[in-house]
Amino acid sequence: xxxxxxxxxxxxxxxxxxxxxxxxxxxxxxxxxxxxxxxxxxxxxxxxxxxxxxxxxxxxxxxxxxxxxxxxxxxxxxxxxxxxxxxxxxxxxxxxxxxxxxxxxxxxxxxxxxxxxxxxxxxxxxxxxxxxxxxxxxxxxxxxxxxxxxxxxxxxxxxxxxxxxxxxxxxxxxxxxxxxxxxxxxxxxxxxxxxxxxxxxxxxxxxxxxxxxxxxxxxxxxxxxxxxxxxxxxxxxxxxxxxxxxxxxxxxxxxxxxxxxxxxxxxxxxxxxxxxxxxxxxxxxxxxxxxxxxxxxxxxxxxxxxxxxxxxxxxxxxxxxxxxxxxxxxxxxxxxxxxxxxxxxxxxxxxxxxxxxxxxxxxxxxxxxxxxxxxxxxxxxxxxxxxxxxxx
Numbered sequence: 177x178x179x180x181x182x183x184x185x186x187x188x189x190x191x192x193x194x195x196x197x198x199x200x201x202x203x204x205x206x207x208x209x210x211x212x213x214x215x216x217x218x219x220x221x222x223x224x225x226x227x228x229x230x231x232x233x234x235x236x237x238x239x240x241x242x243x244x245x246x247x248x249x250x251x252x253x254x255x256x257x258x259x260x261x262x263x264x265x266x267x268x269x270x271x272x273x274x275x276x277x278x279x280x281x282x283x284x285x286x287x288x289x290x291x292x293x294x295x296x297x298x299x300x301x302x303x304x305x306x307x308x309x310x311x312x313x314x315x316x317x318x319x320x321x322x323x324x325x326x327x328x329x330x331x332x333x334x335x336x337x338x339x340x341x342x343x344x345x346x347x348x349x350x351x352x353x354x355x356x357x358x359x360x361x362x363x364x365x366x367x368x369x370x371x372x373x374x375x376x377x378x379x380x381x382x383x384x385x386x387x388x389x390x391x392x393x394x395x396x397x398x399x400x401x402x403x404x405x406x407x408x409x410x411x412x413x414x415x416x417x418x419x420x421x422x423x424x425x426x427x428x429x430x431x432x433x434x435x436x437x438x439x440x441x442x443x444x445x446x447x448x449x450x451x452x453x454x455x456x457x458x459x460x461x462x463x464x465x466x467x468x469x470x471x472x473x474x475x476x477x478x479x480x481x482x483x484x485x486x487x488x489x490x491x492x493x494x495x496x497x498x499x500x501x502x503x504x505x506x507x508x509x510x511x512x513x514x515x516x517x518x519x520x521x522x523x524x525x526x527x528x529x530x531x532x533x534x535x536x537x538x539x540x541x542x543x544x545x546x547x548x549x550x551x552x553x554x555x556x557x558x559x560x561x562x563x564x565x566x567x568x
Contacts, residue, residue: 183306190298191527195511199521205552208511208521210346210492212543216411217452217459224415224448236443239431240268240419247450248404248419255378256389258397264424267431268446270438271416272376272405277303278437279372279401279420280340282429284309288337293323295347295528297374300340309337313530318495318537319486321350325359332363338370339363344377344387344490347528347539351385351489361393370426371396376405376418379460381490382468391421398423401430406449409463411543415445467492467543474542477553481560492543495525497536501560502567506535514538518559520552 179185188194195208215221239245242262249262260266269275276299284290286308292300294315304311312331316323332339339360343352352360364371371390378387391400401422407413420430475485475494484497503510507524515521522540526533542549 181306183302187302191523192298195515195521195523198512198515202516202519204515204519204521205548205555206521207540207542207544207552208515208523210541210543211413212411212492213545213548214411217455220410220412220448220452223451224444227444227447233443236440236446238435238440240266240441241443241446241450244268244419244446244450244453247453248421251404251453252421255387256392258389258391258421260421261424265421265427267420267427267434268441269418269420269434270441271407272374272403272418273299274416274434274438275403275418275420276300276340276372276374278430278433279403280304280307280309281433281437283370283372283401283426284337287335289333289335291328291331291336291339291369292530293339293341293345294530295525295533296340296530297342297346298527301530304340310335311530312336315529316345316348316350318348318497318525318534319484321345321348321486323352323356323359328359329363332367332369334367336367336369338372340372340374341390342374343390344375344381346377346491347493347495347523347525349486349488349491349493349495351381351387354388357388357390357393361390361396364399365395369399371400373400373402375402376408377491378404379409379463380467380492382464382471383489385489387490398425401426406445406452410449410452411463415449417441417445417449470542470544470546470549473546474540474549474553477549478540478556481553481557486537492541494540494542495537496540498538499536502563507538508535510538514556514559519555520559 192209199206245262245266248266249260252258252260280303284307288309289312290304290309291312314331381387404419406417486495511524522538525537
């Protein structure tokens with residue numbers, strides 16, 4: 177038979193799905209895949225249920241319900257001072273991953289170079305390649321995750337069509353500095369490149385910091401699209417409701433791509449997300465505070481049992497070194513031992529690189545109930561204590 181598409185043929189199942197399957201098989205505490213273990217606010221869920229019963233439940237407008245597009249525009253103004261036209265500068269998608277696919281398909285042509293900063297979310301590389309784009313990878317490395325100016329400058333050229341940046345960043349929990357963001361802006365303007373900004377963790381920023389979209393920098397308004405996620409903002413990852421904000425000239429072709437991917441998103445979920453986006457500041461502040469407390473709870477416990485915990489400024493994730501623990505030569509080996517022997521699932525950070533990855537770090541997800549965090553820490557402690565006794 178003729179071959180299937182080589183971009184997807186034989187590609188490994190996503191590491192998140194792999195570790196979740198292992199967690200179920202071994203009855204492990206799943207700190208691998210990045211999803212909360214409790215559902216989001218009840219009033220938002222009740223709004224979705226009410227809308228589902230009352231209807232209508234037929235195709236909503238392709239670009240999204242007007243009330244959600246208006247709510248997204250209002251949120252851009254409220255949090256970032258951006259003046260967004262909800263009719264021409266907002267598209268609702270079935271999740272942020274669909275939004276990424278729409279943006280890449282609409283903006284990247286065969287042969288175009290796309291700058292990616294790794295470690296990176298694992299869908300970026302296959303999506304760029306499927307569009308015919310040429311990935312140009314620049315990495316930030318542990319423990320500081322600092323973006324190297326010379327390396328980034330070298331990645332840009334006349335062939336650069338876009339940079340795809342995840343800020344705040346998964347899995348590093350990095351928030352890019354003002355200087356790093358300004359450098360990216362300068363290079364985009366210099367090389368006439370677009371910026372595709374995956375900003376799904378925009379409201380999960382800790383310690384009093386405030387997210388700043390790349391779109392707010394001088395000269396970037398007309399060359400930037402930014403992607404948000406109701407799943408991350410409201411702890412409702414299963415709803416798969418995302419949204420793209422950007423200039424009308426870019427959203428027109430992106431909307432055409434969306435038309436042929438999912439076309440639309442469930443209307444009851446759209447109405448509920450519109451309701452959620454208009455919640456008062458206490459909700460957003462409480463979300464960040466709650467997650468910061470969970471971060472601190474897990475970090476303290478992991479450090480106590482011998483992990484090296486790297487700084488975490490945002491997101492759901494802690495990156496940890498395990499060099500003192502005898503868990504294996506690589507992060508993949510360490511994660512396999514943790515899930516099968518300790519009963520705790522983590523994710524190897526090397527899975528977020530396109531090649532030649534550092535192999536001494538694993539990622540734990542802390543958006544869990546306190547008792548789940550404590551159970552995971554207890555299992556890890558018991559396993560490591562027993563392992564040390566056996567090797568003594």
